[in-house]
Amino acid sequence: MTNEKNAKKAVGRLKSRPQFLAVREGESRRGRTFLLEVLDRKAPEEAPRVGFTVTKKHGNAVERNRMRRRLKEAVRQSAGFAMKAGHDYVIVARREVLKTPFAELTAQLAERIEARPKPKRSEETRSRKA
RNA sequence: CCAGUCGGCCGGGCAGCCGCGCUUCACCAAUGCCGAAAGGCGGUGAGGUGAGGAAAGUCCGGGCUCCACGGAAACACGGUGCCGGAUAACAUCCGGCGGGGGCGACCCUAGGGAAAGUGCCACAGAAAGCAGACCGCCCCGCUUUUUCCACCGCUCGUCGAGCGGCCGAAAUGGCGGGGUAAGGGUGAAAGGGUGGGGUAAGAGCCCACCGCGCCUCUGGCAACAGAGGCGGCACGGUAAACCCCACCGGGAGCAAGACCGAAUAGGGAUGACGAGGGACGUGCGAAAGCGCGUCUACAGCCGGUUUCUGGGCCAGUCAUCCGGGUGGGUUGCGUGAGGCGGUGUGCAAGCAUCGUCCCAGAUGAAUGGCUGCCACGUUCCGGUGCUUGCAUCGGAGCCAUACAGAACCCGGCUUACAGGCCGACUGGCUCU
Numbered sequence: 001m002t003n004e005k006n007a008k009k010a011v012g013r014l015k016s017r018p019q020f021l022a023v024r025e026g027e028s029r030r031g032r033t034f035l036l037e038v039l040d041r042k043a044p045e046e047a048p049r050v051g052f053t054v055t056k057k058h059g060n061a062v063e064r065n066r067m068r069r070r071l072k073e074a075v076r077q078s079a080g081f082a083m084k085a086g087h088d089y090v091i092v093a094r095r096e097v098l099k100t101p102f103a104e105l106t107a108q109l110a111e112r113i114e115a116r117p118k119p120k121r122s123e124e125t126r127s128r129k130a
Numbered sequence: 131c132c133a134g135u136c137g138g139c140c141g142g143g144c145a146g147c148c149g150c151g152c153u154u155c156a157c158c159a160a161u162g163c164c165g166a167a168a169g170g171c172g173g174u175g176a177g178g179u180g181a182g183g184a185a186a187g188u189c190c191g192g193g194c195u196c197c198a199c200g201g202a203a204a205c206a207c208g209g210u211g212c213c214g215g216a217u218a219a220c221a222u223c224c225g226g227c228g229g230g231g232g233c234g235a236c237c238c239u240a241g242g243g244a245a246a247g248u249g250c251c252a253c254a255g256a257a258a259g260c261a262g263a264c265c266g267c268c269c270c271g272c273u274u275u276u277u278c279c280a281c282c283g284c285u286c287g288u289c290g291a292g293c294g295g296c297c298g299a300a301a302u303g304g305c306g307g308g309g310u311a312a313g314g315g316u317g318a319a320a321g322g323g324u325g326g327g328g329u330a331a332g333a334g335c336c337c338a339c340c341g342c343g344c345c346u347c348u349g350g351c352a353a354c355a356g357a358g359g360c361g362g363c364a365c366g367g368u369a370a371a372c373c374c375c376a377c378c379g380g381g382a383g384c385a386a387g388a389c390c391g392a393a394u395a396g397g398g399a400u401g402a403c404g405a406g407g408g409a410c411g412u413g414c415g416a417a418a419g420c421g422c423g424u425c426u427a428c429a430g431c432c433g434g435u436u437u438c439u440g441g442g443c444c445a446g447u448c449a450u451c452c453g454g455g456u457g458g459g460u461u462g463c464g465u466g467a468g469g470c471g472g473u474g475u476g477c478a479a480g481c482a483u484c485g486u487c488c489c490a491g492a493u494g495a496a497u498g499g500c501u502g503c504c505a506c507g508u509u510c511c512g513g514u515g516c517u518u519g520c521a522u523c524g525g526a527g528c529c530a531u532a533c534a535g536a537a538c539c540c541g542g543c544u545u546a547c548a549g550g551c552c553g554a555c556u557g558g559c560u561c562u
Contacts, residue, residue, distance in 0.1 A: 072149095073149075076148090076150095076499090103500090
């Protein structure tokens with residue numbers, strides 16, 4: 001049990017701009033307070049990686065920091081266990097991340113990460129390029 | 131007690147669980163792993179430490195770094211602008227002065243030069259810069275009407291009355307010429323203000339006081355202040371309009387810069403060939419010019435411009451050799467105009483000195499998540515006390531704080547900010 005937990009704990013981070021752009025090509029899932037983008041790296045033996053995107057229009061530096069920290073904590077405590085090995089996840093925060101209770105935020109994240117993509121959505125994901 | 135002014139300070143606290151960055155120590159793991167290299171790195175345990183008064187805006191001033199390296203002068207451009215002081219420096223700070231506001235404590239103030247020159251002063255108004263007469267006031271000339279007085283002529287006739295003419299005076303209206311800046315009206319501003327004399331009416335035309343200008347004296351380091359005399363007023367405002375004067379300033383910034391260093395394109399040195407300009411020689415040609423040979427970095431370029439001076443660099447092709455830039459890594463990177471406390475000195479900003487402390491270093495960017503208690507705030511309910519309302523006690527709910535996140539570092543300025551604390555002072559009321 002503890003062994004399994006240790007293995008799951010190693011969630012990597014996405015750091016460079018090309019990595020984020022790559023994940024953008026994958027499928028996207030809409031949550032209530034965030035947008036989740038997922039890409040299968042086709043490397044099942046490697047750990048999953050996560051990245052956070054908080055744009056400037058959603059608040060000043062203090063608020064952006066808090067949004068990122070809350071999401072990070074949510075991934076660390078529980079939501080990260082649901083991530084599949086070899087996949088990259090990018091969480092694009094919305095302003096509601098600041099207001100929603102933490103337990104609710106965690107539950108939403110876990111649900112969206114586990115959820116299978118809805119079949120109708122898979123076609124139109126290609127439209128967001130720009 | 132109420133109202134207000136100024137200055138300083140804080141800007142949640144404690145505890146628990148799970149985590150993060152940097153760092154110290156111990157043990158385990160390796161002649162191991164990642165990477166081309168440079169370089170980086172794991173696990174467990176214990177400890178230390180970890181955002182602000184504005185970290186913000188990036189508006190000034192510096193340190194530091196580079197721009198190949200220096201010097202001198204002028205111009206241009208930019209900034210500053212009462213005086214003295216503080217400071218590494220400043221547009222900052224302190225102390226004064228002048229002007230303005232407030233009963234007062236106190237607050238505001240880019241505050242040099244307008245007789246060096248240029249420009250502008252809209253609208254309104256008659257007139258806005260060596261000013262100007264619209265209304266009004268006054269004088270003169272001509273003239274209308276009315277009244278009064280004197281005279282002349284005619285008629286009636288006793289004194290006298292009537293009619294006509296004419297001189298003068300007054301009032302009134304008109305036209306023309308002139309005086310006048312007191313009053314009205316316009317304007318941000320109308321060529322000093324108030325009072326008196328004076329005058330046809332007025333006017334610094336004259337006088338007194340105030341203002342202004344100049345001179346002298348006294349006080350002050352100075353800005354400036356005070357006193358006395360003189361000048362009858364000439365000199366409007368605007369310099370955050372150009373400008374003048376004095377002083378200061380090279381530019382760009384830690385994505386600076388240094389070091390290590392792949393692929394690919396490009397770079398440098400040496401040698402050979404070769405030559406944009408010039409000089410000399412020479413061929414062709416009437417000449418202009420076009421060639422050839424030899425010599426020469428002379429032309430040109432080198433931080434906004436120009437001048438001077440030292441110094442440096444320099445086309446293309448081929449061969450050989452050698453290194454620098456980008457991605458990446460390391461560094462720059464925290465002992466500093468440092469914090470706290472004391473003493474001396476100065477009105478103060480500050481300065482000197484002693485003791486003590488080491489106090490963030492991330493780079494997709496570390497301080498977070500959850501819980502409990504307390505403080506504070508606020509809302510509601512109930513009890514008690516007295517003057518509407520306030521004070522106090524008990525209970526419950528809410529928010530669990532405002533503004534806001536270091537990014538090379540300091541000194542300032544500006545802007546944002548829930549709530550609270552302390553001190554000094556001013557005005558008013560009550561009591562003693």
